[in-house]
Amino acid sequence: MACSDIIKISTEHADGEERYYVPEDRLPSLCVDTGGASAVWLYGLPVFANVQHQLEECFRADGPQGIPYEPYKELIQVRSKLFAGRFWPNLMKQLADNIPSLTSKLETGASILEIGCGSGDFMKTFARKFTKSQFFGIDSCSEAIKYASETAANDKISNVAFAEKDGQNLPSDWSGMYDYVITVKVIHDATDPKKMLSEIKRVLKPDGLASIIDLPMRSKVSENLHSPITNTVYTAGLFHCIPSSMFYGGPGLGPCWGVENMEELLATAGFKVKTILNEQIAHYVCTDK
Template sequence: MAEAFQQRVMGLFESSGTVMGLALGGDLGLFKAMADLNRPFTSEELARATSCKERYIREWLGFMACSDIVGYDTESEKFFVEKEKLSCLSGILPLSVGVVSVIGQRQPLLRECFKLGGPDGIDQNVSNDFGKWLGNVRGGSFEQALESRILGEVPNMKEKLESGITMADVGCGTGLMALMIAERFPNSTVWALDVSEELLNLGRQGAKKKNLQNVHFEYADAHNFSEKWAAKLDYIFCYDVIHDLPFPRVALEQIYKSLKDGGVFSMLEPNVHSSLKDNLEHRHSADTYFFSLYFCLPHSLSVPGGDGWGRTMGEERGGQFVREAGFKDFKVYHDDMNHFVCYK
């Protein structure tokens, strides 16, 4: 058993190294350059195509070849990528594994949070690299969320957006969802709210680029924004946000107050349970705890007295908090993200 466990740990170590190599290749645009070349290539050719030093490219290619990511023809001494791998390597995968560089920046900060006498958490605005990374990788998931979750699971929402409503994306980040909705439904007004001016500015740039006049990016704290929006919003959307907040129940009360009578709130949260014993066999539980430890929990504890639920706030607590906020009528749709559709 001890030997098997040791082999497993060593395998994890080797895999983690490969992930870091993938992230480096994604950051430098090496996989995209391979796709553009669309033929076997030498290290010199890839170096020229990416304006990188050949010696470093050669070492990285050796690393990727020994990891069975790229192929190497020993006769021609050229590297190649199989077609079935190329779309993955030049698409979302390098962006996804790019989180390791963000992790590297947060590791020293998190280490201090563990120590008695150290900080309780990490303020979101200390580094917005995670928010930017999310903005890069979530385009496809937000398109799916718009089609299958918002339009597919909220009754009559497509018709309401087409006719024109006022809605808010709370915790909008770089504003991907807000921009998608504003572009597709020009008769509706979308307020994109967040506490990061850096991320809001990225959203404003996106709106300017698309020449959208019906989306507005504004600083707002989810814990105290209802005074301005009291009973003014027809629909509120939160994607993977509520568990990050220091005080989720306070934020949900603010959301309830901001909705008009008959308004709808969509809360999308990770499909996990609130208890560890119920998550042990869950297919995404390790990833959930990983992101929670490095990002969600430190954000939630960054304010004195923060609840610190983290990403494993779970379906059970989520339902409890929604009810406590005033939503007596809600339904949960299950997928990779649980969709709480709540009615005022």
């Protein structure tokens, strides 16, 4: 770590010994709760290493189509760590800034659905702040839903619930049920992104809106060369997002399939889209045309 200039070496000691230290300005970047994606994804490296040989087989002409979800189960906790620090509070602020009417709607009382909620951290964060609204998170991973439900119960959050459901096949009686639907870095993993977006549109109320949150990568690799998150995002896509999507018959879009492609897909699904970008996320604010 010293040779990589992550930590420093001090040699000015009477005993002549070398001592290692972390400069104060680097501490936030190395902590899980403040360090953002790069620090947290270190916890994902063992998971990626575990599937490397399976991934190599996928490149063979006669190899498997992809990798099933089971080897990636530990990523539930990695995702929870990834979003637990600054991400959720920052995202909530960005949502409020990007959608001026959202805060008042949540304060008055609204119905909110998150598709692909994982460990439920975002819904729980929302529910604590907006106690007059009802929050519902769904995910196809039973382990994630179990964790989300248990932690919500332990924290005594009464206005949030979770269930194991497929976001591409929502219940027929949900049509026009929700004021607001959100997905966070989910569409690029879906086995049928078009169907998921169609379902989101179906369950929204006539005046409802959706926030599709994904990565701000461009469709052309050459336009991603100088992004501060490029290396992390391409690595996660190669080792997880693409092979797991393709194993279940999905297109394997991956997190870097690009803003331009996402905008086209959202328009095809019948949404009017406003795109807001920063270095960390792309926020697609979607309303009915």
